[in-house]
Amino acid sequence: MRPLLPLSSSIRKPIPLLQISFRLHTSTFSSRALSTPTTPLLHHHHPRNNLTFPPPSPYHHTRSMSTTASATSKRLAGKTVLITGASSGIGRSTAFEFARAAAPAGGLKLVLTARRVDTLKQIAADIAAETGAQVHVAGLDVSKVEGEVRGFVERLLPVEFRDIDVLVNNAGLVKGVAKAPSIAQSDIDVMFSTNVTGLIAVTQEVLPIFLKRGSGDVINVGSIAGREPYVGGAIYCATKAAVRSFTESLRKELISTRVRVIEVDPGQVETEFSLVRFDGDKAKADAVYAGVDPLTPDDIAEVIVFAASRRENVVIADTLVFPNHQASATVLHRKS
Numbered sequence: 001m002r003p004l005l006p007l008s009s010s011i012r013k014p015i016p017l018l019q020i021s022f023r024l025h026t027s028t029f030s031s032r033a034l035s036t037p038t039t040p041l042l043h044h045h046h047p048r049n050n051l052t053f054p055p056p057s058p059y060h061h062t063r064s065m066s067t068t069a070s071a072t073s074k075r076l077a078g079k080t081v082l083i084t085g086a087s088s089g090i091g092r093s094t095a096f097e098f099a100r101a102a103a104p105a106g107g108l109k110l111v112l113t114a115r116r117v118d119t120l121k122q123i124a125a126d127i128a129a130e131t132g133a134q135v136h137v138a139g140l141d142v143s144k145v146e147g148e149v150r151g152f153v154e155r156l157l158p159v160e161f162r163d164i165d166v167l168v169n170n171a172g173l174v175k176g177v178a179k180a181p182s183i184a185q186s187d188i189d190v191m192f193s194t195n196v197t198g199l200i201a202v203t204q205e206v207l208p209i210f211l212k213r214g215s216g217d218v219i220n221v222g223s224i225a226g227r228e229p230y231v232g233g234a235i236y237c238a239t240k241a242a243v244r245s246f247t248e249s250l251r252k253e254l255i256s257t258r259v260r261v262i263e264v265d266p267g268q269v270e271t272e273f274s275l276v277r278f279d280g281d282k283a284k285a286d287a288v289y290a291g292v293d294p295l296t297p298d299d300i301a302e303v304i305v306f307a308a309s310r311r312e313n314v315v316i317a318d319t320l321v322f323p324n325h326q327a328s329a330t331v332l333h334r335k336s
């Protein structure tokens with residue numbers, strides 16, 4: 001049977017969803033909605049201005065039985081993956097990589113979260129059109145534990161997206177290069193509340209789902225900075241060291257369960273990371289990557305999806321990923 005929406009034509013089609021003019025807090029995308037843009041498929045799903053598109057056509061499930069599906073796509077089939085910080089860089093690439101890897105078998109559900117909801121909607125529409133994955137987007141500031149993270153699964157996710165199988169704790173940031181005693185308190189606060197207490201709070205919200213089912217993957221994006229503190233990075237390095245400690249404790253605490261706890265530590269990756277560090281100063285951000293060949297966010301996404309799609313008894317517990325020119329946080333070869 002044919003898929004409802006031929007992939008090639010869906011990729012070429014303009015995406016009309018973004019013309020919706022009223023403000024949405026959370027939205028769900030599927031390629032069926034994209035295939036019939038003029039049909040009034042939208043309906044209010046949730047009292048909190050939450051908009052849901054209908055579930056995808058049964059054609060997706062038919063396609064899911066394809067005999068050509070790889071072991072990777074079969075292992076991801078039917079899973080629900082939640083990614084924090086999916087609006088940019090590694091999180092965005094990870095969303096695409098999961099959807100593409102799962103596409104031959106089909107049935108993947110993605111929950112994309114970040115603060116920039118409009119950007120998430122564009123990414124969701126592109127992924128749904130290209131791969132047929134169902135994508136739900138939700139505005140979630142992980143640094144606001146009481147106001148936003150607490151209870152977010154029930155508050156922001158439609159029922160069919162709540163049975164999360166994979167949590168990718170990716171949201172994170174660095175601010176500045178100041179050294180003590182001149183580090184702005186606001187920078188310290190935002191780095192800890194996003195990278196550490198935010199990550200822990202999201203994990204605590206999702207973990208009961210894993211424990212109830214008896215399986216699930218927590219994938220934490222750490223950094224070389226968590227292993228090797230460097231000058232001008234005291235706070236960021238401390239936050240990533242905290243992520244590392246939390247991850248290792250969690251793996252030990254959950255040892256009698258089938259929950260997998262995975263850490264992926266990138267070296268230098270070219271994303272918006274340095275732009276955020278230097279408050280939007282592009283010249284300073286570009287200088288970080290001058291004369292080197294950094295990783296792309298897709299390189300890290302491949303590692304994350306590889307880890308999530310191993311056989312259930314295999315835990316890719318810990319990985320450190322460098323570009324070829326890098327040997328430590330500060331040992332980088334630059335072409336002159």
Ligand SMILES: NC(=O)c1ccc[n+]([C@@H]2O[C@H](COP(=O)([O-])OP(=O)(O)OC[C@H]3O[C@@H](n4cnc5c(N)ncnc54)[C@H](OP(=O)(O)O)[C@@H]3O)[C@@H](O)[C@H]2O)c1
Pocket residue numbers: 084085086087088089090091113114115116117140141142143144170171172173174194221222223224265266267268269270271272273274276297
């Ligand atoms: N790039 C590198 O060289 C590198 C190296 C090692 C580790 N990492 C780690 O990789 C992860 C992803 O970074 P990236 O390089 O992809 O940078 P990026 O392009 O700046 O992406 C960061 C993502 O985090 C989100 N985010 C920031 N604050 C948030 C908050 N309070 N609540 C929710 N989401 C938030 C951003 O979305 P919104 O702004 O829309 O909220 C964005 O989607 C981070 O944990 C970073 O520490 C990066």
